[in-house]
Amino acid sequence: MAGNDDTRFSPATKLVISGRGPAADVVNPAVYRASTHLYPDCAALRARTAENRDGRFFYGRRGGPTQWALAEALTALEPGAAGTVLYPSGVAAIAGALLAVLRPGDVLLVTDNAYDPTRSMALGLLKRFEVEARFFDPLDPEGFADAFCDKTRAVMLESPGSLSMEVCDIPALAAIAREKGAVSLIDNTWATSLGFCAIEHGCDIAIQALTKHVGGHSDLMMGACTAGEAWYRRLRITSQELGHVVSPDDAALALRGLRSMQVRLRRSAASALVIARWLDARPEVAHVLCPMLPGSPGHDLWKRDFEEGCGLFTFVLAGRDDAARCRLIDALRLFGIGYSWGGFESLALPVDIGAVRKTMAWPPQSWREDDRYAIRLSIGLEDPDDLIADLGRAFAALDS
Numbered sequence: 170m171a172g173n174d175d176t177r178f179s180p181a182t183k184l185v186i187s188g189r190g191p192a193a194d195v196v197n198p199a200v201y202r203a204s205t206h207l208y209p210d211c212a213a214l215r216a217r218t219a220e221n222r223d224g225r226f227f228y229g230r231r232g233g234p235t236q237w238a239l240a241e242a243l244t245a246l247e248p249g250a251a252g253t254v255l256y257p258s259g260v261a262a263i264a265g266a267l268l269a270v271l272r273p274g275d276v277l278l279v280t281d282n283a284y285d286p287t288r289s290m291a292l293g294l295l296k297r298f299e300v301e302a303r304f305f306d307p308l309d310p311e312g313f314a315d316a317f318c319d320k321t322r323a324v325m326l327e328s329p330g331s332l333s334m335e336v337c338d339i340p341a342l343a344a345i346a347r348e349k350g351a352v353s354l355i356d357n358t359w360a361t362s363l364g365f366c367a368i369e370h371g372c373d374i375a376i377q378a379l380t381k382h383v384g385g386h387s388d389l390m391m392g393a394c395t396a397g398e399a400w401y402r403r404l405r406i407t408s409q410e411l412g413h414v415v416s417p418d419d420a421a422l423a424l425r426g427l428r429s430m431q432v433r434l435r436r437s438a439a440s441a442l443v444i445a446r447w448l449d450a451r452p453e454v455a456h457v458l459c460p461m462l463p464g465s466p467g468h469d470l471w472k473r474d475f476e477e478g479c480g481l482f483t484f485v486l487a488g489r490d491d492a493a494r495c496r497l498i499d500a501l502r503l504f505g506i507g508y509s510w511g512g513f514e515s516l517a518l519p520v521d522i523g524a525v526r527k528t529m530a531w532p533p534q535s536w537r538e539d540d541r542y543a544i545r546l547s548i549g550l551e552d553p554d555d556l557i558a559d560l561g562r563a564f565a566a567l568d569s
């Protein structure tokens with residue numbers, strides 16, 4: 170079966186053929202539930218302990234064939250990658266990557282549109298380890314270049330930004346980081362490797378919450394970091410030191426999700442665009458922040474750099490207040506109210522974007538001051554006409 174060397178195939182084909190495991194007589198790799206791996210003799214045990222790589226039995230904490238198959242498939246999907254480390258959640262992957270890269274006394278530059286737990290980690294855990302986090306505006310590359318000092322070791326990027334969904338010029342930001350001698354990490358959960366080839370666009374470490382698009386069925390939590398040779402080794406050692414391990418059952422679920430990921434992404438992205446256009450035409454809506462929608466912040470960069478979209482976007486009500494926003498969300502029948510996204514079911518969430526911002530004004534200066542009550546939608550695999558009808562009904566509750 171084809172492995173990581175098969176760079177000639179397109180992503181759709183790699184999704185099917187990669188990470189199929191050692192057995193040729195079944196389609197899917199077996200689920201090996203194993204803490205103990207056995208050796209024929211003491212010499213073999215000693216040899217294996219020193220040889221630290223996927224595909225070699227050692228002990229359950231270094232994973233087994235099911236986890237290796239998933240890591241191999243994720244590596245095959247990221248051009249320029251040497252390996253993938255799996256983590257028990259997306260946040261654990263972010264922590265694992267930052268702890269692998271940073272040392273006390275370092276400065277970490279964090280994009281001001283980062284996922285909120287990334288911000289908390291930078292201001293909490295990392296601060297306790299004497300790393301200083303400084304937030305930058307990713308829409309201002311010149312200001313970003315000026316933010317570096319001789320202690321800046323790493324840059325944490327994310328595009329589109331969490332909640333506010335602006336697409337950033339990642340190739341430009343990553344090039345500046347490289348020129349300044351800093352490592353660039355990117356939270357690539359929205360796009361996945363199918364939508365944005367992070368390493369090819371200049372990033373060193375691509376982080377994903379597999380909980381979202383890869384799992385795709387709202388039934389597992391997992392994260393991954395994919396990187397070139399140098400950083401892969403460091404990530405791997407650090408995650409082993411931290412004792413990170415994912416269960417083989419969850420790895421099998423993630424692999425199953427991965428097989429259909431492109432089909433799901435395309436279907437939910439197409440539905441999201443239809444719904445985004447519909448929302449854009451509603452008088453109650455001031456702004457639709459959807460990378461695939463022409464006129465949305467960073468849409469041109471999305472077209473330039475991305476191969477796929479997805480179902481996650483935000484819209485902002487024209488004026489109103491939090492109570493009106495909640496009435497609208499509570500009136501939805503097909504959208505669940507809950508955290509996470511990227512599942513087969515649609516979700517709606519009230520999001521307050523301005524509360525945590527340090528350098529990026531929210532609402533943006535060009536907007537009306539009272540256009541601030543935002544709702545994030547994760548569009549699933551339902552018929553978009555049914556979702557639009559549901560939203561139409563819910564809008565009637567807005568001013569009731």
Ligand SMILES: *Cc1c(COP(=O)(O)O)cnc(C)c1O
Pocket residue numbers: 258259260261284331356358359378379380381390391392509
């Ligand atoms: C959900 C999410 C994560 C964290 O993933 P978990 O598996 O929930 O820990 C990281 N980054 C982004 C952008 C996310 O939306």
